[in-house]
Amino acid sequence: MTEIIARPAAGARPTHAQRKATKAAVTQQAPAQSERDTLALQVAEILQTMFMAAAYNDNDGPRELHNSHLNAVDHLLDLLLAPECHDRASEDPAFGETREHLALIASELEFAAVLMEERELSGVPLPAQTAYGAIVRHAAEYADRLFMAYCADSLDDLRHLTSFAGMRPFRDRPQPPIRRVEQEDEVANELNREQLASVLEHVATSANLLNDLLTRVPQIEGVPSEVQSLVSMAQFMIRQIGAAADQATGSWIVGGLNEWNCGSDFAQLGKAGAA
The missing domain is CATH 1.10.287 (Helix Hairpins)
Incomplete structure (x- = not known):
């Protein structure tokens, strides 16, 4: 049998089919995604929308003015949400390490928010800088809540963060007392479902x-x-x-x-x- 098998000549290059088969053999299969990771990625997509509203606004935006922390957040979100499309450096979190990605994103966003609050952006009008800073601060708080929810035992907080109510800025200050009105006023002003x-x-x-x-x-x-x-x-x-x-x-x-x-x-x- 061995006499009829064609052996490649010494130094011969593998064919396209051989290269494709070899590549397929060594490709790692992505681990099955848990509900926790699925929810975390949904929240991370919302976070990316917040982040891009400030970092990619235009050529005068904070990212173009050498805020390296925003560059780091951009890179980490890309690795987390589209790992197959971006190169991973040796110092980056390993593929599938969602918790480590989220921890670094929250940390870098906090540094970016502090930097924008402490340093004036040259060439950017004050109203625009204030708006940029508010969005980055909101994104930093949202990223911190995402990390804490991911680490919690229950998935309830993660599910909440995917809703519009969960995206709103968190406020832990006490709410003022609600003034009750007369019952007939409530009935008169109440809207029906339609x-x-x-x-x-x-x-x-x-x-x-x-x-x-x-x-x-x-x-x-x-x-x-x-x-x-x-x-x-x-x-x-x-x-x-x-x-x-x-x-x-x-x-x-x-x-x-x-x-x-x-x-x-x-x-x-x-x-x-x-x-």
Whole structure:
């Protein structure tokens, strides 16, 4: 039998089929993802949206002004959310180490927020810098809550962070007492289910229209860069309001948070036949 098997000549290069087979043989299989990791990645996608609103706003944004902590966050989020598309350095967390990724992201975002609060960004108008700083601070607090929720025994906190209520800034100060009104006033002012849905649909539709109008501002010739920065911040906040109202009424106007921030065709991205 051995006499009829063709042996490759000494120094011969492997064929394309041989290289492909060898590569397939050594490719590591990704471990099965737990519900904890699945929820954490969903929250990390929301965190990435917050982060990009400040770090990638325009050429005058904080990331372009040598805030190395934002560069680190950008890299770590890429490794966590799309590990197959980015190179992993020796000092980076290992593939599948979600907890270590989240700990480093929270730490770097906290450093970035402190740096933005302590150091003025040259060339950036004060209102825009304040807006950048507020978003990065919100993202840092959200990342810290994500890490703590991931480490908790229960998954309830992780599930909460995927909701609109969970994305809102955390406030631990006591709430003022609620003034009770007369029962007849409550009944008179209470909206029924259809009325409430109509109000929320109006909010979502108006937010979508306003977002479209603001998108045209940078196209106007001669608009100062500081005005464009403030418009971009306003668009970010409007999209969050619109997404909350839209989701509460069935997400039929634009969609969920991802559709509002990334486009109405978000669900079709990467699928066969998608444009």
